[in-house]
Structure formats: structure tokens, C-alpha cells
Amino acid sequence: MLTALLAVAIGAAVLMGMMTVYRDIPEQMGREMRSYGANMIFVPAEGKTAMNLFTVESVVKEIPQEKIVGAAPWRYKSLTMNHLPLTGAGTDFLQVEKTRPYWQVDGNYPKNDNEILVGHDIAEMTKLKPGEVVNVAGKNENGKPFRQELTIAGILKTGGKEDGFVFLDMHLLNGLLETPDTVEIMELSVAAPAGELELYRQHIERDTPDIVPRLVKRITRSETTVLEKLQMLVYLVTAVILMLTMICVATTMMAMVMERRKEIGLKKAIGAENRSIVSEFLGTGIVLGMLGGCLGCVMGYFFASAISFSVFGRSVSIVPAVIVITLGLSVVVTVIACILPVRRAVRIEPALVLRGE
Structure with missing residues (x-):
């Protein structure tokens, strides 16, 4: 669980940092491009x-x-x-x-x-x-x-x-x-x-x-090209980070299901429905996403500040919308990552598990 929590936190930190920095990139890059003359x-x-x-x-x-x-x-x-x-x-x-x-x-x-x-x-x-x-x-x-x-x-x-x-x-x-x-x-x-x-x-x-x-087309065209390439880079890095976070969480949750096979089988044997099993693991994923997202938001702010200060020489401001998006994506990623482990959990046969098979 600690591994999954850290994975979500790191993914959320990178996500928030990239979004926060990218929000300021057009303005900051525009001012940097002014060193090439009037536009x-x-x-x-x-x-x-x-x-x-x-x-x-x-x-x-x-x-x-x-x-x-x-x-x-x-x-x-x-x-x-x-x-x-x-x-x-x-x-x-x-x-x-x-x-x-x-x-x-x-x-x-x-x-x-x-x-x-x-x-x-x-x-x-x-x-x-x-x-x-x-x-x-x-x-x-x-x-x-x-x-x-x-x-x-x-x-x-x-x-x-x-x-x-x-x-x-x-x-x-x-x-x-x-x-x-x-x-x-x-x-x-x-x-x-x-x-x-x-x-x-x-x-x-x-x-x-x-x-x-x-x-001045040569100035504005160059600025647009640079911003488009930076935008593609941000999207690519964000997609890779979210994918790696999803894989790490899915692997951890799958390991949890395998470790708790007898417990799940016993619950189903005494009358627990599949809905109860699904709610338990999805609830764990949601809590994991919220905690990791909150931790990642704090880490992401310092990450974005360090990048912005080293590149543009100024700090960044906290944007509530970016925090909400980061938390939302963290929860969505963990819930999606839980789908495969949950399907594995509901397919557990109580009789086979309790016999040790």
C-alpha cells in the first residue's frame, strides 16, 4: 500500500507540476521571446x-x-x-x-x-x-x-x-x-x-x-512553433507518468487480492455479495487516490516552483483548478487501475480457496 501511495503521489506531483508550469509558459515564453524584438x-x-x-x-x-x-x-x-x-x-x-x-x-x-x-x-x-x-x-x-x-x-x-x-x-x-x-x-x-x-x-x-x-510573422511564427512543441512535450510526459502510475497501482492491488484470497473466499462463503467485494477494493482505491493526490499536490507545487524559478527566474502561483484536476485524475487513475484486480477478486470461488486449491 505504501508503494502504491508513493506511486500515486509521485504521479500527482509530476502532473500538477507540469500543469502549473505549462499554465505560465505562454506568458513567460512570450516575454522571453521579446528579446528578439518587436512582434x-x-x-x-x-x-x-x-x-x-x-x-x-x-x-x-x-x-x-x-x-x-x-x-x-x-x-x-x-x-x-x-x-x-x-x-x-x-x-x-x-x-x-x-x-x-x-x-x-x-x-x-x-x-x-x-x-x-x-x-x-x-x-x-x-x-x-x-x-x-x-x-x-x-x-x-x-x-x-x-x-x-x-x-x-x-x-x-x-x-x-x-x-x-x-x-x-x-x-x-x-x-x-x-x-x-x-x-x-x-x-x-x-x-x-x-x-x-x-x-x-x-x-x-x-x-x-x-x-x-x-x-512580425517571423517572430510570432517562431513563438507559436515553440509553444506547440512544449505543449506536445507536456502531454507526452503527463500521459507516460499517468500510465506508469496506473501500472504500479494495478500491480499492488493485484498483489493484495492474491494475498487476501482466503479472506475473500471466506466472506463470500458466509454470504458476502460481489458488490461488497467491489466496494471494498474500489473504496481502497479512492482513498489511495485522494491521499496520494493530496500529497502529490504539495510535492508538485515545490516541483513547479523549482522549475519556474530556475528557467524563468520567478515563482508560480497556486491555481485551485489545477489542484482539483490533479486530485480528480489521481482518483480516476487509481479506480481504473483497480478494475482488473477487482474482476479477479469477484471471480474467486470460495469452495476452491477454502480447500486450499
């Missing part, structure tokens, strides 16, 4: 080159804020830096750190409006270093020239086209261009599965005709 972007509608910043920010607020990891606006303009022609990009550096966490910066991200990031290729060409002051010049939307002295806060190295850009604060660039409420692209990093992202996209596309939302 949704807003672009202007056809025929337009820019969007209103306040309109874009109001649309972003329609997405549940707890799911938004970052939302970075972008605007591009041809500029010169120390008479060198290049492309300037305006953005919100606090949000860029969230939407593009893979960026490598030698120095610091700009903290003030008069600070900029310079791409690695430009820095190599001009021999510029963090802390140096440069002259950035260009023309605003009305053709009026402007010039501004800015300090290099850091050198950006991504290995991509960003290495040839200079990055300014969005408010500074819009101020120089005298278009304070303009954004060309909005990058969003949303911790949500592909299906949920598609619902957000359809809602925004329907309600805001001036904005065209698009999903």
Missing part, C-alpha cells in the same frame, strides 16, 4: 507618410497594458553630422531598451535631449567616441535649415543597418523639424500568443483607418 508594428495608411503621435498612443492603450513590454516610436530624416551626410532616427530610448534589448551600446543610452547614439560604422569612420560633441544639421519640413550641438552618449553596434545611423530623442528631432506630433513607425513588443495578437490587429485595423497594424 507588432504600426505604419501609416496607404497614401500617407506619417501618423499622429497622440492617435498612435491612444491606440496602444487599447491593448491591455500588462501585456505591453515596450512601445517605441520611430521617425527618420536625412541629416548631416560634422558635414557628413547620414540618416537620423528619432525614437524613445527608454522604450527602445525594451523593444530592442539585443542592442549593444558602448557607453550609455541617452538620458537627456541633447544626447545621441552613433552607429558603430559612423564612429569607426569619423573616430568619434562617447562624450564628444558634434554638430547635427539639416532642414525642417518648411525647408528652413537648423543646427544643433549634441553630445555622443554611446556607440551602437548591432551588426545591421543601424550601425550606419545616428539616433536622437524623438521630441528633439520633431522639435528641429517643427512637427511635434509626428511618428512614422511604432514598434510594439506584446507578450501575447499569435492568436491574441491577430485579434488585436483586426480590432485596430477596423477602428483606426489611419493606422495599419502588422504582425
Whole structure:
């Protein structure tokens, strides 16, 4: 009985641990996948080159804020830096750190409006270093020239086209261009599965005709593939554990029937019905399932916490529904495991057993 109890407890522990961890996997995996960049972007509608910043920010607020990891606006303009022609990009550096966490910066991200990031290729060409002051010049939307002295806060190295850009604060660039409420692209990093992202996209596309939302398919597709494989792994491990638990309990109960053959035969000889024998063994199985399930729930919580903390760096919360499912499956498995031993018990012939045959 102790062996069967431990088997049920271990099976319930693994079952609860896997279900608890899997419940948090989509959210946690979604946040981990955000390190690969934004998974949704807003672009202007056809025929337009820019969007209103306040309109874009109001649309972003329609997405549940707890799911938004970052939302970075972008605007591009041809500029010169120390008479060198290049492309300037305006953005919100606090949000860029969230939407593009893979960026490598030698120095610091700009903290003030008069600070900029310079791409690695430009820095190599001009021999510029963090802390140096440069002259950035260009023309605003009305053709009026402007010039501004800015300090290099850091050198950006991504290995991509960003290495040839200079990055300014969005408010500074819009101020120089005298278009304070303009954004060309909005990058969003949303911790949500592909299906949920598609619902957000359809809602925004329907309600805001001036904005065209698009999903970054390579990011969302990769996330969906990983989650599907993890789901199959969880199902496979759970099925194997439940099967092994069932076999262990069935073997133990069969041994109990064989040990108690004379007792069962004596009971039937003095008038016990098969229903009484069935109730006795099934009752034992139900009690075994409940006790093992309760013990397994406690063990499963610590098991899930250890996995979640080691993989995602955070603990898990207790979900009543998972506990109920674990207890229910533990009882169902033990009852199913008792079916074969019970059939063996009711087929015992009292006369043969009592004669020692």
C-alpha cells in the first residue's frame, strides 16, 4: 500500500507540476521571446507618410497594458553630422531598451535631449567616441535649415543597418523639424500568443483607418512553433507518468487480492455479495487516490516552483483548478487501475480457496 501511495503521489506531483508550469509558459515564453524584438508594428495608411503621435498612443492603450513590454516610436530624416551626410532616427530610448534589448551600446543610452547614439560604422569612420560633441544639421519640413550641438552618449553596434545611423530623442528631432506630433513607425513588443495578437490587429485595423497594424510573422511564427512543441512535450510526459502510475497501482492491488484470497473466499462463503467485494477494493482505491493526490499536490507545487524559478527566474502561483484536476485524475487513475484486480477478486470461488486449491 505504501508503494502504491508513493506511486500515486509521485504521479500527482509530476502532473500538477507540469500543469502549473505549462499554465505560465505562454506568458513567460512570450516575454522571453521579446528579446528578439518587436512582434507588432504600426505604419501609416496607404497614401500617407506619417501618423499622429497622440492617435498612435491612444491606440496602444487599447491593448491591455500588462501585456505591453515596450512601445517605441520611430521617425527618420536625412541629416548631416560634422558635414557628413547620414540618416537620423528619432525614437524613445527608454522604450527602445525594451523593444530592442539585443542592442549593444558602448557607453550609455541617452538620458537627456541633447544626447545621441552613433552607429558603430559612423564612429569607426569619423573616430568619434562617447562624450564628444558634434554638430547635427539639416532642414525642417518648411525647408528652413537648423543646427544643433549634441553630445555622443554611446556607440551602437548591432551588426545591421543601424550601425550606419545616428539616433536622437524623438521630441528633439520633431522639435528641429517643427512637427511635434509626428511618428512614422511604432514598434510594439506584446507578450501575447499569435492568436491574441491577430485579434488585436483586426480590432485596430477596423477602428483606426489611419493606422495599419502588422504582425512580425517571423517572430510570432517562431513563438507559436515553440509553444506547440512544449505543449506536445507536456502531454507526452503527463500521459507516460499517468500510465506508469496506473501500472504500479494495478500491480499492488493485484498483489493484495492474491494475498487476501482466503479472506475473500471466506466472506463470500458466509454470504458476502460481489458488490461488497467491489466496494471494498474500489473504496481502497479512492482513498489511495485522494491521499496520494493530496500529497502529490504539495510535492508538485515545490516541483513547479523549482522549475519556474530556475528557467524563468520567478515563482508560480497556486491555481485551485489545477489542484482539483490533479486530485480528480489521481482518483480516476487509481479506480481504473483497480478494475482488473477487482474482476479477479469477484471471480474467486470460495469452495476452491477454502480447500486450499
